Amino acid sequence: MVHRHHRETYYVVDEGRILEFEKGEAVARVLSATEQQMAFRFSRFGGKGVQLDEALRAKLAEAMTTGTGGADPDSGDLGGKAVPAGFTYLGQFVDHDLTLDRTQVGLGEPVPVEDLVQGRSPALDLDSLYGLGPHHGSSARFYESGGRLRTGTTLGVGFPPESTSNTDHEGFDLPRAGAAAGGTRADQRAALIPDARNDENLAVGQIHLAFIRFHNRVVDLLAERGVPEHRLFQAARDLVVKHYQWVLRTDFLPRIVDPDIVERVFTRGRRHFERPGYTRPGDLPTMPIEFSVAAYRLGHSMVRGAYQWNSVFRAGGPGPIASLGLLFRFSGTAGNLTPGPADLSDLDDPNSGENLRLPSNWIVDFRRLFDFGEIGRDDLVVPAGEFNTAKRLDTLLVDPLSTLPTGTFDGRGRPVPPPIQRNLAFRNLTRAAMVELATGPQLAARMGFKQLTEDQILRGNGGAALEGLTDTERAQLVEHTPLWFYVLREAEVNEAGPGRLTGVGGTLVAEVFHRAIEGSRRSIVKHPGWRPSLPSHRRGRFTMTDLLLFAFENDPELLNPLG
Structure with missing residues (x-):
């Protein structure tokens, strides 16, 4: 999907047409051969479905965001295994990696043919981190010398007084354009990263920063091992991408999808989506709109209304607990990095806010988002009341998602839309209706799964x-x-693993991940004998907590610089 000036477009490969939406109106047209080559590659897996009308979509959306008074069930409720909250935003980071079109460069800039096609196909290869690499004109601004990625420096502030928040912290913010960039304050706050969506809330922004640091540590390690400078970037990227894929395969997916489904798909192969025998060797993956528009919007259900963020912004801390609104506020794409009114009304103005860098008191404490006790690092475990778990996967979204900041959907500086159009559930349901998405029962029948009952x-x-x-x-x-509601209901009523995707949703997510890893130039699916080689808690294992420890030099003060 491409977002530009309120327009969303989906090029559906097997239909040879593009679906464009502007101001709520849908238009379908056939693309020229040139346009087809230039469009991101979506496919339709389940045929078209009958859609709910707008009034019913609005009522369903309101029930999903306010229907039980803003309930916030824990991922560990009903016997399910609690999921650390950091995986919510790792999932968002992954979504942006899957859907980034890295070949959207300036008019006239050259793009190699292999990048042109690969860059418009979904692959789990960290394009959202690397762009087109340090030697391409449109991506060079993301890099320092020696193939390292740039980081930014936070802004020291006076709150709390006499604390580490009072000083700048180098390497703890995303790199930003700065005042010299000109334009609006929003332009000057813009993160210098390939995908601005990774700065639309502070949590995904800090995850992106962790991956920047991870890459830079791998560069340093390989340089110490004598890898020649001309090979350093590509060697580091290869190692980073494969360890990232390993984390997704072994640590992320089994937390949100029934582990038996994940194991079956990755050991026996795909049964439904672009399965072997129906694709030719060398065919690049497509992105099924059923995944993009419905199944992988599962993460919206995992979002909490507030987080114990660090030693400053937590329950009982000197500052308030970090509400979801504050995580939007202290970002560059949706927010303005500056304190302001609780209703976020100032964020609609691209010239609001004084700060151009993240205030130091908002640096994350990763110990509160990921469980380092899982890898035996009890010294990095916070008290239970200070740790954040994800909300349970179900058909409820926390109330703040009923009123999104306009910056999250490219609406900043434009007329404020009607309230229902700022409701994330309504936006998801309406997007599905626009593309005439297959329904949940329809896809269950096609895939051979027992359909959910009326009850x-x-x-x-x-x-x-x-x-x-x-x-x-x-x-x-x-x-x-609607398929999105259906796969969330599947997880909600999943007796074998409450709060995990199963059936239609679980299978679709696992198979698309498998295909996206297979379709990457660097692929652990294509090389099944590959095993992690970077330092970890156990030989041959590598988890997200291992990645963070390596990225932050195994130093507790870097994982939690505010103490």
């Missing part, structure tokens, strides 16, 4: 309450359940 769809298991729907609306919802 499971309407009542669920502690998720969205639908008593406000009329009998007619309830019947329509059961017959034409």
Whole structure:
């Protein structure tokens, strides 16, 4: 999907046409051969489905965001295994990696043919981190010398007084354009990274920063081992990407998808999506719109309303607990990096806010987002009340997602849309309707899964309450359940693993991940004998906590610089 000036476009390869949406209106047209070569590659896996009308979508969205009074069930509820909250935002980082079109460069800039095609195909290869590499004109600004990625420096502030927040911290903010860039304050705050979406909230921004530091540490390690300078960047990228894929395969996916499904897909192969025998060797992956528009929007359900962020912004700290609104505020894409009103109304103005860098008191404490006790580092475990777990995967979204800052959907500086259009659930449901997405029951039948019952769809298991729907609306919802709602309901009623994707949603997510890793130039699927080689808690293992420890030099003060 491409976002430009309120327009969203999906080029569906097997239909040879593009679906464009502007101001809520859908237009379909056939592309020229040149346009087809230049478009990001989506596919339609399940055929077209019958859609709910706008009024019913609005009622369903409101039930998903406010239907139970803003309930915030924990991922460990109902017998499920608690998921550390950091994986919510690792998942968002992954989404941006999958969907980034890295070949959107300035008019007239050359792009190699292999990059032109590969760059418009979904692959888990960290394009959102690397862009086109240090030697390409449009991406050179992301790099320092020697193939290292740039970092930024936070802004020392006076709160709390006499604390480490009072000084600048080099390497703890994303690199930013700065005042010399001119334009609006938003332009000057812009992060110098390939994908601005990785600065739309502070949590995903700090995850992106961790990957910058991870890459730079690998560069340093390889340089120490004598890798020649002309090979250093590519060698580091190869190592970083494969360790990242390993983390996704072994540490991320089994937390959100039934582990049996993940294991089956990665050991026996895909049964449904672009399965072997139906694709030719060398064919590049496509992105099924059922994944992009529905199944992988699972992470919206995992978002908490507030987080114990660091020693400053936490319950009982000198500052307030870090609400989701504050995580939007202290970002460059959706926010303005500056304190302001609780309703975030100032964020609609691209010239609001004094700060051009992240204040030092907002540096994350990664010990609160990832469980280092899982790898035996009890010295890096915070008290239980200070640790953040993800919200359970279900059909509820926390209330703040009912009123998104306009910067999250390219609306800053434009007329403020009606309230329902700022509701994330409504936006997800409407986007699916625009592309005539297959319904949940329709896809379950196609894939051979037992369909959810009427009671499971309407009542669920502690998720969205639908008593406000009329009998007619309830019947329509059961017959034409939107796929996004359906896969979340599947997770919600999953008795074998409460809060994990299963059935349609679990299989689609696991198979698309498998295909996206297979389609990467650097691929642990293509090389099944590959094993992690970087330092870790156990030989042959490598988790997200191992990655963070390596990125931050195994130094507790770097993982948590505010103490």
